[in-house]
Each structure stands twice: as C-alpha cells, then as structure tokens.
Amino acid sequence: MIEVKNIHKAFDGEEVLKGIDFVFERGKTNLIIGQSGSGKSVLLKCMLGLFLPDQGVIEYDGKPYTEFSEDEKKDLSKQIGMVFQGGALFDSMTVEENVLFPLRMFTKQSRSKLMTRVNEVLKRVNLDGSEKKYPSEISGGMQKRVSIARAIVNRPKYLFCDEPNSGLDPKTATVIDNLIQEITREYDITTVIITHDMNSVLEIGENIAFLKDGVLAWKGDKDQVFKTEDETVTDFIYSSNLFKKVRTAQLKGL
Amino acid sequence: MNYLHSIGEYFLMLKGVFGRMTKRSVLKDLIFKEIDDLIISSLGIVAFLSFFIGGVVAIQTALNLTNPLIPKTLVAYAARQSVILEFAPTFISIIMAGKVGSYITSSIGSMNVTEQIDALEVMGINSLNYLIFPKVIAMLTYPFVIAIAMFLGIVGAYTAAVLGGFVGPDAFIEGLQDDFDPFHLTYAFVKTFLFAFILATVPAYHGYYMKGGALEVGQASTTSFVWTSVVIIVTNYIVTQLLLS
C-alpha cells in the first residue's frame, strides 16, 4: 500500500500538482488517468523519489519516505519495479542483459541460475527468441515488453507503470494489462499504472485516480467510472466516439 | 552567477562520482569497456596525427634554419622539445576533447533524455558512480596514449628531417640527446594526468546535467567540446607557470 498525502509540486513557479491525496491499495491494479499534461508522470516520479515533492508525505506501507534511513531507502529501491513511458531500456545492452541487470546488481546467485529467471520472465512477456537483440533492433511494443520484464524480474513489492500499453496493438495491450493484473494478484503487490487507454480502465481499473490540472478530480473503480454523473470524468471518458456510443446506448437502457 | 552555479554543480557531481560505489564485478566490466571505447579506439587517430605533426615541426625548423652558424642538430632538439612539452600532451588532448569528449557527452546525454539515468536511480544505483567513475578510471591509461604520441611524433620528425635530406641521421640523433632535462617529462605527464581527468569529467558533466531532447544532446556535445578545450588550455597555462617558471 502506498499513501500520498497533500502532494504539491511546482516547476519554475508553475504548480503541476496541487495537493493530491490518494491511497494505492495492495493486491490491486491502481490506475492514474487524466489528460496529457495533467501531472500523472510527475506524481509517479514523486512516488519513486525521482522528484522531491515541495510539500506532502508519501508513505510506503504506513511509513513516510522521509523517515527511511539510507539503508532502508536502498532496500526499498530493490523492491520497486518501474516501466518508464519511453521504455528506458539500456541501449548498450541486449534484451537479455537488460532484464538480467537488476538481478545482477542485487543478487549473489550464479549467472546460470539468474538466467533461468530471466528466460522465465521473457517467456511470460512473449519475448523468447529476441534475447540477443539490442533495443534498437526490436519494435516499440517489444521494447515496452522488455521494460515490463525488467521491472518484474526481481519480484518487486511495488510496481509502477507509465503507460505500459501505449503504442501497442489492442490485442497485445490486453495481454500486457492481464499480465500486470496477474502479477499483481500473484505476488500480492501494490501496482500503480498510468494509462490513457479506456480499454485498460475497463479491464483492470480496480482503483482509479482521475487527475485534472494537478488536482484529484475523481476516484472510484471501473464500475463506478462508467456510471458516474461527474462531468469532468464523463467529458474525459466519452471523448472517444466508441465510448460515446456505448454511453448513449446505456442511457437508452440497452 | 550562472558559471558559479555550474562550477558548484560540477564539484557536487564529483562528490557523487566518488560516492556510493557500484557492485565491484559490474564496475570491472564497465572499466574494460570504457578502456576499449575511450582509449583503444583513439590510438589510430592519435598515432596518425602525432607522426605527421612531428614531421611538420621538423620541416618547419629545418627550413627556417638559414644561418650557417646554428648547428643542424637544432632540428631534432626543437622537434623533441615541442613534441614532448606541448604537441603530444596538449594538442592531442584538444583533439581528444573532440573525439572522446563528444562521445562521453552524447552517450550520457542520450541516456539522460531517454530516462535511462532515471531507471538506474529507481533501481537504487548511484548513477553518477555507475556512469562516470569507470570513465575516470579508464582515463588513467591515457598517459600511455600520450607516450605513444611523443614517440611517434619524434619518429615522424626523424623521418621528415632525414628522408627529406635536411639533416643527417647522426646529427639528428645527437640533437635529440642535447640538453635533455628529465623534469620536462615529469611536467608533461603531470599535465597529462590532469587532462585525462578533465577529459573524463567535464564532458560527463555536460551530458549528465543537460535538459531536453535529441537536438539538445547535439548542442551539449558542442558546448562540451568548447568548455573541455578551454579548461585544458587554462590548466595547461597554470601548470606551466607553476612547474616550469
């Protein structure tokens, strides 16, 4: 469980986050949705410790991050898996080495034992066969999947994904969504996912935070999100034609 | 004000570079890779440049020696002094600021803009140490490059002077040994070590702290070349003042 309390963050005097309170629950896929530029990535980076919030508290399983000692911070970072918006794979390493990297950094096991785990994870994201390729030699969607494999290889306690399925075809996107949800349940971890994808909201939106201009404008789950009368939310969700039609049908009672 | 900020930031970066260390076995691999990328890959160009610069220095000196009272051995003497004191350590380092420096800035800069540095930090790795420390250590072998440059510079001078018919081989060898002061070598290698450190860290600074996208990575490389050269030239001046005068 991760709880954020009253998070404020400004860049050059411009306030990007204006006091966010939210509880990201353990064992659930927690979604952050909202328009481009609404501060989703910044909130995630604050939770990861990449940005220091100007104000507010972030608690990991009840303990404020500011009270962590250096060693505890280091332990915490071993328990975090992160899928960056652009993948952030290491260009100088092959797919296999990218996934092996966190294991190699933090465990003392033999390479062959670690490779078993790497291959297991690569298989899980359907990437067996591309182990020896470099990130520049595989497609964007494959890079995303490698990035997911790298994030989960160390069995993290907290998994963060910044648009894990943007740029993927609907089928692969669904596979990725289901994979993340499975892992979340299987390992009973706290997963935070930023998404633009309404399909994902529908599939795995167990706990949703809707950000608008740096404010938490709405929260709820996937059933509530399609029933709510809150206009800021409906404006955002039904901006897609498909969902608009679904909505009209719903209202007609079909 | 801005410059002061950058200088402060540079020294804070150095503190980070020598701060929390990356796992030893990983560092070892990185150091060997950097030696390959920074040092071995530069040997060809350095050898080429040194040989021809040594040759040109010898020809220039020979052509300007019109006074019959000045001995021909001066050609070798002048070539030795200029190659050891300036051409090998300083001139080659400026070339390296372009080659090694822009490589370092663009490789760290592109890791920066594609969030690879963030990825390292999220994993709890001291990215400054991981990225820059191996480069600093690899550059400890840089004096070998300069030693090769000195040697080939003198070989180039010999080739040009003797084959060009300006000086006889014996006169050249004699001139080479005239008034040799071993301290000049010490001086040359002291500054080479300083240049090696500058070549690793100033471009790294420009890559690590740049902001923006791919375009800015290119700009950062250019700025990095300018500043690395400036710092090398100023350091050269200070060291020369301190050690030789």
Ligand SMILES: Nc1ncnc2c1ncn2[C@@H]1O[C@H](COP(=O)(O)OP(=O)(O)OP(=O)(O)O)[C@@H](O)[C@H]1O
């Ligand atoms: N490092 C930074 N320095 C300055 N401003 C920043 C920085 N990172 C983000 N911002 C600003 O914060 C605002 C929110 O950005 P953020 O990346 O959180 O958007 P987002 O909701 O993730 O959008 P998207 O869906 O397009 O990824 C933007 O206006 C952006 O310009």
Ligand SMILES: [Mg+2]
């Ligand atoms: Mg974003």
